Amino acid sequence: EAAVTQSPRNKVAVTGGKVTLSCNQTNNHNNMYWYRQDTGHGLRLIHYSYGAGSTEKGDIPDGYKASRPSQENFSLILELATPSQTSVYFCASGHGGAISYEQYFGPGTRLTVL
Amino acid sequence: GQQVQQSPPASLVLQEGENAELQCTYSTTLNSMQWFYQRPGGRLVSLLYSPSWAEQRGGRLTSSAASNESRSSLHISSSQITDSGTYLCAMEPGGYKVVFGSGTRLLVSP
Numbered sequence: 001e002a003a004v005t006q007s008p009r010n011k012v013a014v015t016g017g018k019v020t021l022s023c024n025q026t027n028n029h030n031n032m033y034w035y036r037q038d039t040g041h042g043l044r045l046i047h048y049s050y051g052a053g054s055t056e057k058g059d060i061p062d063g064y065k066a067s068r069p070s071q072e073n074f075s076l077i078l079e080l081a082t083p084s085q086t087s088v089y090f091c092a093s094g095h096g097g098a099i100s101y102e103q104y105f106g107p108g109t110r111l112t113v114l
Numbered sequence: 115g116q117q118v119q120q121s122p123p124a125s126l127v128l129q130e131g132e133n134a135e136l137q138c139t140y141s142t143t144l145n146s147m148q149w150f151y152q153r154p155g156g157r158l159v160s161l162l163y164s165p166s167w168a169e170q171r172g173g174r175l176t177s178s179a180a181s182n183e184s185r186s187s188l189h190i191s192s193s194q195i196t197d198s199g200t201y202l203c204a205m206e207p208g209g210y211k212v213v214f215g216s217g218t219r220l221l222v223s224p
Contacts, residue, residue: 043158
């Protein structure tokens with residue numbers, strides 16, 4: 001079974017503050033993804049990565065940055081957090097490409113921006 | 115853009131032991147599909163992954179597909195109370211992206 005972990009699991013931040021969400025996977029998957037899940041919007045892709053050193057914009061990248069320093073780690077960075085970024089954030093990994101698009105998810109991080 | 119429509123669109127209520135069928139329709143042809151299960155506030159757990167529209171089975175779950183109709187179904191046989199939760203489908207139309215449906219909430223009552 002794929003092992004994807006996220007930290008922190010819960011975070012309360014203040015408006016204008018910097019928030020970093022971390023994701024680690026031990027499956028040696030090339031692809032990693034950051035989504036947010038909101039009632040009425042389902043899962044929306046924020047950023048993704050094909051491998052160490054690469055980050056790509058997803059469907060809703062505004063206000064977010066991403067960093068992939070290694071195969072295992074993928075971070076989501078909110079430089080200036082806003083209340084509209086209150087959500088549950090999920091990280092996922094997958095082989096990608098010609099192998100498989102099957103995705104494995106982490107447990108999620110609940111972020112509240114006050 | 116590509117869209118995924120799930121039905122029932124919001125929720126489904128069953129009595130324990132009944133069978134369930136959830137469906138997803140897509141706005142385009144696709145290469146693979148995946149079904150997930152999620153408890154409130156929980157992680158998405160992969161149930162079945164199907165490349166190339168192949169039927170997949172796992173325990174009481176079966177996913178089937180009709181590629182000419184861009185539609186897939188998830189069949190849950192002999193539903194149990196512990197099956198309650200939200201079921202999401204996801205499609206991979208090609209390229210980097212996976213597109214998710216909004217989910218169907220299943221409630222199985224005694």
